[in-house]
Amino acid sequence: MARYEAVIGLEVHAHLQTMTKLFCGCSTRFGDAPNSNTCPVCLGLPGALPVLNRKALDLALRASMALGCKIQERSRFARKNYFYPDLPKGYQISMYELPLAIAGAIVVEVEGEKKRIGVTRLHMEDDAGKSLHEGFPDSDRWSYIDFNRCGVPLIEIVSEPDLRSPAEAYAYLNTLKQILEYTEVSNCNMEEGSLRCDANVSVRLRGAHKFGTKAEVKNLNSFRYLAHALEYEIERQIAVIESGGSITQETRLWNLAAGRTEPMRSKEFAHDYRYFPDPDLLPVSVSAVMVEAVRRSMPELPAAKLARFQSDYGITEYDAGVLTASQDLADYFESAVKAGAPAKTAANWISVELLRRLNDTRKGISDCPVTPHSLADLLRKVDKGEITAGTGKRVFAVMFETGRQPADIIAAEGLAQITDTSAIEKIAREVVAKSPDNVAKYRAGNEGVFKFFVGQVMRETRGQANPQAVNEILKRILSGE
Numbered sequence: 001m002a003r004y005e006a007v008i009g010l011e012v013h014a015h016l017q018t019m020t021k022l023f024c025g026c027s028t029r030f031g032d033a034p035n036s037n038t039c040p041v042c043l044g045l046p047g048a049l050p051v052l053n054r055k056a057l058d059l060a061l062r063a064s065m066a067l068g069c070k071i072q073e074r075s076r077f078a079r080k081n082y083f084y085p086d087l088p089k090g091y092q093i094s095m096y097e098l099p100l101a102i103a104g105a106i107v108v109e110v111e112g113e114k115k116r117i118g119v120t121r122l123h124m125e126d127d128a129g130k131s132l133h134e135g136f137p138d139s140d141r142w143s144y145i146d147f148n149r150c151g152v153p154l155i156e157i158v159s160e161p162d163l164r165s166p167a168e169a170y171a172y173l174n175t176l177k178q179i180l181e182y183t184e185v186s187n188c189n190m191e192e193g194s195l196r197c198d199a200n201v202s203v204r205l206r207g208a209h210k211f212g213t214k215a216e217v218k219n220l221n222s223f224r225y226l227a228h229a230l231e232y233e234i235e236r237q238i239a240v241i242e243s244g245g246s247i248t249q250e251t252r253l254w255n256l257a258a259g260r261t262e263p264m265r266s267k268e269f270a271h272d273y274r275y276f277p278d279p280d281l282l283p284v285s286v287s288a289v290m291v292e293a294v295r296r297s298m299p300e301l302p303a304a305k306l307a308r309f310q311s312d313y314g315i316t317e318y319d320a321g322v323l324t325a326s327q328d329l330a331d332y333f334e335s336a337v338k339a340g341a342p343a344k345t346a347a348n349w350i351s352v353e354l355l356r357r358l359n360d361t362r363k364g365i366s367d368c369p370v371t372p373h374s375l376a377d378l379l380r381k382v383d384k385g386e387i388t389a390g391t392g393k394r395v396f397a398v399m400f401e402t403g404r405q406p407a408d409i410i411a412a413e414g415l416a417q418i419t420d421t422s423a424i425e426k427i428a429r430e431v432v433a434k435s436p437d438n439v440a441k442y443r444a445g446n447e448g449v450f451k452f453f454v455g456q457v458m459r460e461t462r463g464q465a466n467p468q469a470v471n472e473i474l475k476r477i478l479s480g481e
């Protein structure tokens with residue numbers, strides 16, 4: 001393995017977040033009754049004429065700009081001809097020799113190293129329908145077709161063969177997904193097929209300049225499959241070469257159940273698409289004014305937000321990375337800071353306490369029972385010493401479970417910090433009196449046992465004693481005063 005290097009390029013398809021399809025007014029909603037969102041245009045009936053969805057074009061332009069692509073003044077839709085039951089027109093409308101945008105790049109990070117991955121092209125196309133081979137009483141004899149997805153707008157993003165490992169491919173797809181979500185171009189829901197990925201994979205001896213023969217691996221529709229399938233395919237190709245064979249240029253499918261890639265039947269995938277410009281659609285002409293409008297509507301991108309969080313809030317790159325993983329989480333953090341939470345504390349609590357609980361309860365940040373405002377309220381109380389950090393965590397747990405306000409919980413459960421030094425001193429004296437052995441050790445120079453005493457006092461006060469007062473009082477008592 002160490003003598004070889006993998007060369008990987010990804011082709012990513014993403015559904016655009018439009019209400020209606022690419023060339024007709026049918027709804028794009030997922031999960032509707034089969035074949036309810038169809039019309040003569042998306043069913044490819046004779047005489048029906050497509051009209052380009054302006055919103056889809058705007059979203060595709062936004063994606064192009066976010067990926068640093070050069071938007072072409074003129075692009076053109078072409079017919080990609082092939083016959084398959086889920087494609088009623090007999091062709092897919094795509095872009096071929098004149099794509100919407102070219103020559104972009106994104107920066108990905110793997111194990112602390114940043115790498116620039118080229119984006120060859122971005123083009124628009126319409127999706128095909130869906131064949132249903134399972135779930136019907138007569139599924140052993142018949143397949144069913146749902147045309148709802150027919151004509152749903154897609155962008156295809158083709159990367160340069162710049163990726164060298166499954167980890168880099170994973171990071172690229174993750175970064176791409178983050179950008180498409182931030183820009184609201186796509187919801188990137190992989191379970192619903194809104195983000196799909198195919199890979200071109202080849203191997204070559206390390207240091208070689210020529211690319212090896214590549215295989216296309218289809219159906220990598222989850223992050224986990226992507227890494228597994230690429231690892232499998234790379235090892236397979238190396239084994240073929242090592243045993244004196246050669247790689248066949250072919251299309252392979254990731255078989256999830258078997259955990260391997262398998263060749264597709266060649267008849268199922270003929271490469272002769274006989275592309276030609278679609279005579280029913282005008283060329284797409286993108287003016288400087290349109291590009292400028294897209295630029296103005298562009299939200300802050302993940303990389304810019306990551307840098308700004310570090311400089312504006314003084315938090316680490318790691319924390320900033322956690323907080324900017326999604327736009328919603330980043331917004332949550334900024335709302336909490338705006339509501340008065342100290343930034344570093346908020347970063348810490350959100351990335352540890354909050355995310356852990358969201359994870360445990362399988363909730364997203366948008367369903368979080370604790371509002372940014374209540375979190376800020378709690379963190380201010382910790383900051384001002386009204387409650388200790390330990391108590392804060394207990395209050396937070398109740399807030400998360402019940403959605404109640406911190407002040408209510410603190411009052412109802414008597415959790416306010418004990419700052420009354422005479423009360424702390426009384427408890428500290430009792431603790432010390434119970435452990436003459438440890439007192440002797442301390443006085444003999446073993447300072448380690450001091451922590452034991454602090455722990456005991458905190459336990460007796462249910463973590464509510466002011467830690468600084470506990471330290472001072474214990475030192476005084478133990479030194480024999």
Ligand SMILES: [Zn+2]
Nearest residue numbers: 024026039042
């Ligand atoms: Zn339609």
